[in-house]
Amino acid sequence: xxxxxxxxxxxxxxxxxxxxxxxxxxxxxxxxxxxxxxxxxxxxxxxxxxxxxxxxxxxxxxxxxxxxxxxxxxxxxxxxxxxxxxxxxxxxxxxxxxxxxxxxxxxxxxxxxxxxxxxxxxxxxxxxxxxxxxxxxxxxxxxxxxxxxxxxxxxxxxxxxxxxxxxxxxxxxxxxxxxxxxxxxxx
Numbered sequence: 001x002x003x004x005x006x007x008x009x010x011x012x013x014x015x016x017x018x019x020x021x022x023x024x025x026x027x028x029x030x031x032x033x034x035x036x037x038x039x040x041x042x043x044x045x046x047x048x049x050x051x052x053x054x055x056x057x058x059x060x061x062x063x064x065x066x067x068x069x070x071x072x073x074x075x076x077x078x079x080x081x082x083x084x085x086x087x088x089x090x091x092x093x094x095x096x097x098x099x100x101x102x103x104x105x106x107x108x109x110x111x112x113x114x115x116x117x118x119x120x121x122x123x124x125x126x127x128x129x130x131x132x133x134x135x136x137x138x139x140x141x142x143x144x145x146x147x148x149x150x151x152x153x154x155x156x157x158x159x160x161x162x163x164x165x166x167x168x169x170x171x172x173x174x175x176x177x178x179x180x181x182x183x184x185x186x187x
Contacts, residue, residue, distance in 0.1 A: 048127055048128065049127065051126075052104065052126040052127045055106065055124065055126055056126070056164070059078055059080075059094060059106065060078075060162060062078040062079040062080070062081075063076045063077070063078045063158060063162075064076075064077045064078055064079060064091060065077045065158075066153055066155065066156060066157065066158055066159070067135075067137070067153055067159070067162065068153070069135055069151075069152060069153075071097075072097065072098070072133065073095050073096060073097030074094075074095070074096040074097070074135050074162075074164075075093070075094070075095050076093075076094050076096075077091055077092065077093050077094065077111070078091070078092065078094050079091055080092045080108065085122075087110040087119050088108055088110060088122060090111065091111045092108050092109060092110060092111055093108070093109035093110075093111070094106060094107070094108060094109070095107040095109070096135075096164070097133070098130055098133045098166075101128075102128070102129060102130050102131060103125050103126075103127065103128045103129075103130065104125070104126040104127040104128075104130050104133065104166065105123055105124065105125060105126065106123075106124040106126055107121050107122070107123055107124075108121060108122040108124070109121050127166070129167075130166045130167055131166075131167045132165075132166055132167055133164070133165075133166045134164075134165045134166070135151075135162065135163065135164060135165075136149045136150060136151055136162075136163045136165070137149065137150050137151075137152075137153040137159035137161070137162055137163075138150075138159060138160050138161035138162075138163070139155075139159065139160070140160045147160075149163065
């Protein structure tokens, strides 16, 4: 007989390893199932709201002119940065409003310097299932008067903050003026 005994797996070791593998596979299948089926279910509104906030965080701090509210829509110009379409690079006009299907829409218009030939505005659907939309502007406090939220903005400078309220969310977005760091308030 040889001095070295041949080593093999016992039946118990094999059963333990199979049961651990089955638990691990079951756990991974559970995670995979919820990751692939969540967007069509309950997580989609959260993802839509997150994407809306991300886009508004890109647009609102770049406002260049004082915003105006006309027919329930917020009108402004902003720096859109670099875009695939040269009509929408740099300074563009923006309109934040509700459409007839109760969706929050950001409409982009090319700057007047890009109005060569025909163009059509770009529509970006930010949120759906919105019933009301309201804007307010925060005026920075001075020694003469305390800071206050206003329903319209009639001054020539930019407001410190713009609050956008609708049935899906209520968030305050800052507008940068003269290089000041942004301040975010969520209500």
